Amino acid sequence: MSGLRDQLSYAAYAAGWGAVKKLPEPVAVRLGRTIADLAWKRRGKGVLRLESNYARVLPDASPERLAELSRAGMRSYLRYWMESFRLPVWSEERIRNGFEPEDTHHLHEALASGRGVVVALPHLGNWDLAGAWATTALGIPFTTVAERLKPEKLFDRFVAYREGLGMEVVPHTGGAAFGTLARRLRGGGLVCLVAERDLSASGVEVTFFGETTRMPAGPALLAQQTGAVLLPVTLWYDESPVMRGRIHPPVEVPGSGTRAEKxxxxxxxxxxxxxxGIADHPEDWHMLQRLWLADLEPRPKPSGAQPPAGTHGTRDRRDDQVRPGERS
Structure with missing residues (x-):
């Protein structure tokens, strides 16, 4: 059954790359919105999880407000996919004009230092477009990491797509990826990492909207070990065809403490x-998976009590696996 599901996933994404990029842009926009609205009306697990995550961002929001946000969130998510399917046929001018970031001086100063730069982003907006803008408007190639997907040919298709946009893509395979990224940074290069979700045991516990989750240690470790500048970036859409973003001030390496503490x-x-960035533009945060530890680990139950229906005595990871639809 999983093999059939993998083949169907590949067929769906292959159809997207093959057909959507040939559509006139207004038609692709309407198609994306239609698909988003249909998915939202079905109230599937992804939509319900999106609303649950938005409830952490806006704890005082009413159910009606959360439903409104999730509808906008699904439209934003499908906008990401429609743009991504079409990016390979966009002109350089369309890419340059499609992204307007603020505070670019942080990036220019970091690159001019020759120390290498680690850009870290959450799943906001369209980071593929931001990457294409960097390679096109700034002429800066960069390296990123991709999680392996199933089936393997779908992963290969994603790698070919991103390499076609000017990115160097390193498969996430243990410590080998970290070593490659470190070499690029020591040579003064640019590394871009999507970095707000890490449910592995090696993730760093942080407080995020008042609750605990884990985020990848990689960006901070790379900055420490190579001397690279670490820049957070947040992205968002507006009503125009243009995506906007902000390059935040550098995250400095603390002057004291152990490596783990730093x-x-x-x-x-x-x-x-x-x-x-997420609080300002929650509808553009495409987090349709579990994120906070409270959603992953069962709460202690009173002695003799039975777990509620649908829960397990161990950590529930049913929707934690990387899927073709989850950006990496």
Whole structure:
């Protein structure tokens, strides 16, 4: 059954890359919105999880407000996919004009230092477009990491797509990826990492919208070990065809403490920067998976009590796996 599901996933994404990029842009926009609204009306697990995550961002929001946000969130998510399917056929001018970031001086100053730069982003807006803008408007190639997807040919398709936009893509395979990224940074290069979700045991615990989650240690460790500048970036859409963004001030390496302590402080600073962008534009945060530890680990139950229906005595990871639809 999983093999059939993998083949169907590949067929769906292959159809997207093959057909959507040939559509006139207004038609693609309407198609994306239609698909988003249909998915929202079905109230599937992804939509319900999106609303649950938005409830952490806006704890005082009413159910009606959360439903409104999730509808806008699904439209934003499908806008990401429609743009991504079409990016390979966009002109350089369309890419340059499609993204307007603020505070670019932080990036220019970091690159001019020759120390290498780690850009860390959450799942906001369209980071593929931001990456294409960097390679096109600034002429800066960069390296990123991609989680392996199933089936393997779908992963290969994602890698080919991103490499076609000028990115160097390193598969996430243990410590080998970290070593490659470190070499690029020591050579003064640019590394971009999506960095607000890490449910592995090696993730760094941070406070995010008042609750605990884990985020990857990689950005902070790379900055410490290579001397690279660590820059948080947040993205958002507006009503125009243009995506906007903000390059936040650098996250500095603390002057004292153990490596673990420094990593914790720096990763919390990333989480705080991400939170500002997400709070300002929650509808553009495409987090359709579990994130907070309270959603992953069962709460202690009184002696003799039975767990509620649908829960397990161990950590429930049913929707934690990387899927083709989850950006990496």
């Amino acid at each position: 990593t914790s402080v720096m990763t919390q600073a990333l989480a705080d920067a991400f939170a500002t």
